[in-house]
Amino acid sequence: MLYKIGGKRGRDRPQAKDPVIQALLKFLFKLMTILLLLMLVFKFVFGIYRVNDTAMVPNVNPGDLIFYYRLDKKYFVGDTVIYNFKGQTKLARIVALPGDKVDVDEHGLKVNGSRQYEPKIFKETQAFKDGVSFPLQLGTDEVFVLADNRDKAADSRLFGALKRSQISGKIFNLIRSRGI
Incomplete structure (x- = not known):
């Protein structure tokens, strides 16, 4: 110029x-x-969820913030997962894997004929009257989940085994609300 x-x-x-x-x-x-x-x-990759029910009390309380990982699809017994059921997001612990036989009787939870030791559970595991019939054989793409607050939670005893596609992710971190 x-x-x-x-x-x-x-x-x-x-x-x-x-x-x-x-x-x-x-x-x-x-x-x-x-x-x-x-x-x-x-x-x-990751997800955040604020807990709003008492299904996992005392281990996870309402108001706690959950961080979960969406990509890990290898689940083990004891993993806490977040899943969707009828449009609601819920938390539960995996107690049985694909191919396992689950039974809930008057003495509690049995997987593949063995009673399960659950040190973090403070209430009895009983079947729901309107729930699934036991024993239950899991399919190749199913897991059986139970919430920790067994008498107040809707879990696989009520609606049956979860398909892996219903699971949103595996929980890897929890932040306590402290009444916030």
Whole structure:
């Protein structure tokens, strides 16, 4: 671009952008990129859920914040999982894996004919009158879940085994609410 000699400087010369505005725009772009990445990570890899029922009391209380991992599909007995049932999000502990035979009788929980030792459970495990019939043989893509607060929770004793596709993820962290 040619400049006139002797012309007015302000009109003929291109104006430089304000460095403060440039820095602000760069910062906003970086912030929006980070927020977008976090949203994608928490949509597809991790999840957050605030507990609103008493199904897992005393181990998980209402108001606690749960972080779960969506990609790990290898489940083991004792894993606490988050799952969807009839449009509701719930927590429970896996007590039996695919191919296992589950029985709940007047003495409690049996898996493959063996009584289960559950040190974190403080209430008796009993079958529901309107629930599934026992013994129950699990399919190749099913797990049996029980909540910790056995007399107040709706779990596999009521609706049967869960398909793996119903499980949203495995819980890896818990933050206590402390009455917040």
